[in-house]
Amino acid sequence: MKTCLVVDDSKVIRMVARKILEELNFSVVEAEDGKVALEACKSRLPDGVLLDWNMPVMDGIEFLNELRALPGGERVAVVFCTTENDLQHIQDALAAGANEYIMKPFDSEIIQTKFSQVGLI
Amino acid sequence: MNTADFEFLASILKQRSGLVLAPEKAYLLESRLMPVARKFGFAGLPELIVTVRKERPEELLRDITEAMTTNESLFFRDMKPFDQFRNLVVPKLVESRQSTRRIRIWSAAASSGQEPYSIAIILMEMQSLLAGWDVEITATDISVEMLNRARSGLYTQFEVQRGLPIATLVKYFKQVGEKWRLDAGVRSMVKFKEFNLLDDPAALGRFDIVFCRNVLIYFDQQTKAEVLARIAKAMPGDGVLYLGGAETVLGITDRFVPITGHRGMYGIAGGEPALKSA
Ligand SMILES: C[S@@+](CC[C@H](N)C(=O)[O-])C[C@H]1O[C@@H](n2cnc3c(N)ncnc32)[C@H](O)[C@@H]1O
Numbered sequence: 001m002k003t004c005l006v007v008d009d010s011k012v013i014r015m016v017a018r019k020i021l022e023e024l025n026f027s028v029v030e031a032e033d034g035k036v037a038l039e040a041c042k043s044r045l046p047d048g049v050l051l052d053w054n055m056p057v058m059d060g061i062e063f064l065n066e067l068r069a070l071p072g073g074e075r076v077a078v079v080f081c082t083t084e085n086d087l088q089h090i091q092d093a094l095a096a097g098a099n100e101y102i103m104k105p106f107d108s109e110i111i112q113t114k115f116s117q118v119g120l121i
Numbered sequence: 122m123n124t125a126d127f128e129f130l131a132s133i134l135k136q137r138s139g140l141v142l143a144p145e146k147a148y149l150l151e152s153r154l155m156p157v158a159r160k161f162g163f164a165g166l167p168e169l170i171v172t173v174r175k176e177r178p179e180e181l182l183r184d185i186t187e188a189m190t191t192n193e194s195l196f197f198r199d200m201k202p203f204d205q206f207r208n209l210v211v212p213k214l215v216e217s218r219q220s221t222r223r224i225r226i227w228s229a230a231a232s233s234g235q236e237p238y239s240i241a242i243i244l245m246e247m248q249s250l251l252a253g254w255d256v257e258i259t260a261t262d263i264s265v266e267m268l269n270r271a272r273s274g275l276y277t278q279f280e281v282q283r284g285l286p287i288a289t290l291v292k293y294f295k296q297v298g299e300k301w302r303l304d305a306g307v308r309s310m311v312k313f314k315e316f317n318l319l320d321d322p323a324a325l326g327r328f329d330i331v332f333c334r335n336v337l338i339y340f341d342q343q344t345k346a347e348v349l350a351r352i353a354k355a356m357p358g359d360g361v362l363y364l365g366g367a368e369t370v371l372g373i374t375d376r377f378v379p380i381t382g383h384r385g386m387y388g389i390a391g392g393e394p395a396l397k398s399a
Contacts (some may be wrong), residue, residue: 004146085278089295090287099289103278108199117286 002120003027003044007053007063008081017050017081020108024121025067034058036039038066040097045072048120050111052097053082059079081106123146132152132175132289137186138263139226139319139344141384153188160184187264191339194232194345197239198286202363202385206330207243210361210381212268213395214329215250218361223255229318229352230336234271234285234311238303240332241310242293260314260324274303284293318348322355329395331356334385335365342373349374358392 004026006017011032016026029046031037035058040060049067053060061082067073077099082089085103093101099118102110115121131142131151142150151166158169161181173181214224228237237260244256262268272329281290281301311357316325318336331352339347352362353376362377363385364370370377370387377387380394388394 087291090291094288094291098287103282106282112283113284113286 001027001048002028003029003049004048004120005029005031005033005037005040006050007031007048007060008050009033009054009055013052013081016078016119017043019064019088020111021050026120033067035061037063041067041070041076045070045076046081048077048118049113050079050081050102052089053093054082056095061092061096064093064098067095070096077115077120079111079114079118122151122166126167126256126312129170129174129266133182134189135341136185137182137242137319138190138317139340140186140189141339141341141344141349142189150189152274154185157181157184157188159269162377171243173303181202183265186268190267192232192236192264192266192267192311194335198236199285199366199385200284202240202334203243204381205267206240206280206363207247208331209397210395211244211247213397215254216256216397217395218329222253223257224330225257225259225326225328227325227332227355228258228311229316229322229331229333231262231313232262232264232267233276233280234267234274234313235276236332236334237271237282237311237313238274238307239284241307242289243292244310245307258311259328260311260313263315263317265315268315271311272313274305274310275300275309276303277301319344322351325355327355327357328360329357330361330363334363335368337364337368346374350376353377353389356389358389360389360392361393361396362387362389 002020006014008014014030014110021028029040031040033055035113042067051060059077067076079100079102080093080098081102083104090101100114134140134142154166157207159167163169182269186387216225227238231237237258240258244251270392276298293304293307333352349370366385380386
């Protein structure tokens, strides 16, 4: 079973994402900001990360930079999932090493397609 | 809606587009035709039906037919068929068409354009291989409204997320307000035309590759067989046909045979499909 870390400061979003991902056979770990997520990655790297952008303490981009610097961190598939839906943000995310990008609102079909595009499914 | 009215409208649909409407879908008629009734100033469906019975106005018949078609589509639908197109079919055609340097592709139920544009994006990415080649993509549909949407190349956020890899979105689309518009360069690779699959496609010419996906499912067996026979006539012996995931030629026509190991792909019976061995 593959593991996915869901990083979002909204509890509701984490719940929705968890439900979708569990139906897709992922084992899900949650984190409410980038810092908590990074700690989780340091103890065990997930196969994939579903990542919000704007979060308190540490935002998505900063987390992504830190993750890519960890040993093996470059192998984790990172899919942004954010309300930031303009071209500039998307380009910045790709430049920072994001593998895919979901513009909220999302549904299970979009998650499924994006996750298969990055090879998680 | 009473049975007579349902059967009347269903027969119009069948006759004009081949679409078969099961009685349990009567509710669809009501929900989809109300906007048409309003557009033409009728108080409701009964008034619309009276006029259709009496005068059969072409404009109205066309709108009724369009309203009843299912137009759902997405970019790179089911992914695999498009991977095979890119990796196996086009490279093989590039070998076998060296003398003419011409490839013709038909998207035969193009809807809002995601299918022909997915093809165009793939070919754009293969530019270096295809330099100096004349590659034509003809995209047809019965729905004028869908063709106009397709030509505009404008898609909602929801539509671009369904199937388009983010890198492709960034590379080939521009943001226009809430929507995304496909680059003019890619749009210009596709020629859109109105065409009814119940008609003879001879005037469209011959096609090396035909995508006829997710439309045959709405037809009855005989119509499927006739449509497939006409498509077969428009293809060379090494042509490749793509059908939707829930469609097949088996038990319907012997003009096409499934290509072993490649779901959704069909070759001309007795021919050798253009397919590079993987
Ligand atoms: C569900 S869409 C399929 C779109 C695309 N091929 C795909 O697979 O995503 C079906 C399309 O078939 C078109 N259609 C239905 N009957 C037709 C006919 N008789 N001739 C041509 N197009 C037809 C509809 O207008 C609609 O756009």
